[in-house]
Amino acid sequence: MKDSEIIELYFARSEDAITETDKKHGAFCRSMTFGILGNHEDSEECVNDTYMRLWEIIPPQRPEKFRAFIARIARNIALNMLDRMSAKKRGGRYGAAYDELSESIPSTESVEKRVDDKELSAQLDKFLRSLDREKQLIFLKRYWYMRTVAEIADEMRVSESKVKMSLHRTREKLREYLEKEGVQI
Numbered sequence: 464m465k466d467s468e469i470i471e472l473y474f475a476r477s478e479d480a481i482t483e484t485d486k487k488h489g490a491f492c493r494s495m496t497f498g499i500l501g502n503h504e505d506s507e508e509c510v511n512d513t514y515m516r517l518w519e520i521i522p523p524q525r526p527e528k529f530r531a532f533i534a535r536i537a538r539n540i541a542l543n544m545l546d547r548m549s550a551k552k553r554g555g556r557y558g559a560a561y562d563e564l565s566e567s568i569p570s571t572e573s574v575e576k577r578v579d580d581k582e583l584s585a586q587l588d589k590f591l592r593s594l595d596r597e598k599q600l601i602f603l604k605r606y607w608y609m610r611t612v613a614e615i616a617d618e619m620r621v622s623e624s625k626v627k628m629s630l631h632r633t634r635e636k637l638r639e640y641l642e643k644e645g646v647q648i
Contacts, residue, residue, distance in 0.1 A: 466529035
């Protein structure tokens with residue numbers, strides 16, 4: 464079923480909307496939330512919360528890019544769950560990824576808050592579009608989907624050292640790009 468048809472099911476308030484969303488995007492959501500949380504039960508809870516949230520906001524919202532819309536909701540729910548579960552300031556894979564980025568992204572506030580800042584997000588989008596496809600994927604898998612270096616290497620069928628080097632070079636290019644754009648690092 465096409466995404467536009469699934470969205471119409473939400474507008475019709477048909478419970479099939481959830482079923483069809485899960486059929487088409489459930490595995491993707493589970494994989495992403497598991498990558499952040501590292502626990503299948505918590506991941507499943509996040510996916511269910513994502514479907515509940517979709518039910519609440521469609522309608523009135525009509526997302527143009529349904530998969531990206533779902534991904535953003537699921538990711539935010541998983542990150543919020545991780546924050547609640549962790550009494551520490553930062554922990555696990557989530558904290559490690561943000562620690563790596565902290566050298567390239569300004570931190571007048573916490574890195575987590577700055578990443579969500581609209582201006583910085585627009586600059587990150589522009590920067591990522593300038594990269595070749597492989598570098599984009601590696602960067603997004605690490606810093607959006609919170610995959611480990613080993614997972615990225617396995618998924619992309621490359622060596623861990625290649626992933627590490629790509630991430631290092633991309634972070635350096637990002638820092639240089641942001642400085643050139645006048646962002647205080």
